[in-house]
Amino acid sequence: MAAQRLPSDVKPGAREHLMDAASNLMCERDTLDISLNEIALRAGVNSALVKYYFGNKLGMMIALLDRNLAKSIEQVKGLVEMNISPSQKMRIHVKGIMRLYFQYPYMQRLLVAVMRDAPEDVAQDVANRLIRPMADAQAAILASGAASGDFREVDPKLFYFAVIGACDQIFSARLVMNYVHGIDGLDEDLQRAYVEEISRMVMGGLRH
């Protein structure tokens, strides 16, 4: 049984500490390439706990994605059911994605990396649980907007990539901000301006 392998020096909350450490290191260093030893050192726990709690590094990354995305997935499902216009839903959805990425700038890169590194059945499961709900919600909002005449007809498959890519790039390519514009980090004004820019682009693209 797994519990028998629990090291004797385990601290309360070690599982959460490991995920927090991985998340913080990926944010700080702007890369997914963090070793298990670095994560354990930051968390202040024995790296053997990764095996105990998550099986391996991939398992920990999937657990982190699950944790980070749980609230967003619940919210986007609720959003579809709300009694507001498709345009309002779409604006709220775009803001929600950006809020998620401001909190976890590595999110989209990690999702894709996990799907690439995982065995096919695990990757399929990650896609089903963590990407499909977002894609389905977008498709539902697009369909209701097309039905009400608010939006033109849009292929939701393509819409997903366009919107996610536009939202994500300022995080994935944040070094461009440093080296081309001499700006280090996204302050609140820049964050707000980017959300506004993406919203205008997405909503403008849905007009007839």
Add this chain to the structure above:
Amino acid sequence: MAAQRLPSDVKPGAREHLMDAASNLMCERDTLDISLNEIALRAGVNSALVKYYFGNKLGMMIALLDRNLAKSIEQVKGLVEMNISPSQKMRIHVKGIMRLYFQYPYMQRLLVAVMRDAPEDVAQDVANRLIRPMADAQAAILASGAASGDFREVDPKLFYFAVIGACDQIFSARLVMNYVHGIDGLDEDLQRAYVEEISRMVMGGLRH
């Protein structure tokens, strides 16, 4: 002198073969993580030639970026000077980015990875030579469109990330197409549809 270290078994065109091999492997495997040995094996040349021609792997990747982007950078500079409307320029520009990414789907990821891995002065040089011309051209087209009244006022810094991200994501996250939509690879119809989708979004976002 470098020429003295040229291995005796060098084939004509070995420098190009190495860059082609690196490019093809990154396309096929949908990752930047390709070893020097794999590249040399695919190119059919001795891996010592990487050191001879490029200094190291980073040098080879920068040479590949230079080669891949040379034509696009020349074209986008010419586009700014053309005697057509800002809207026409922007549509042509978006199509140009997409054509570049269809040919080299790893392009944007490699640019960012190279900036992250390179010493700061090298990263700055890469940004100046390979990103700034694109960003400057976009800024010029946006400014002329705002001056003529065709576009609303847009911050070109933010516009760059939104457009590049929207164009890039279908390549960076192509596994989403596999696992969520069961579609393996982008055929010509899907490519055309995506270019149209991004164009509508970008142009829609520039309207008043």
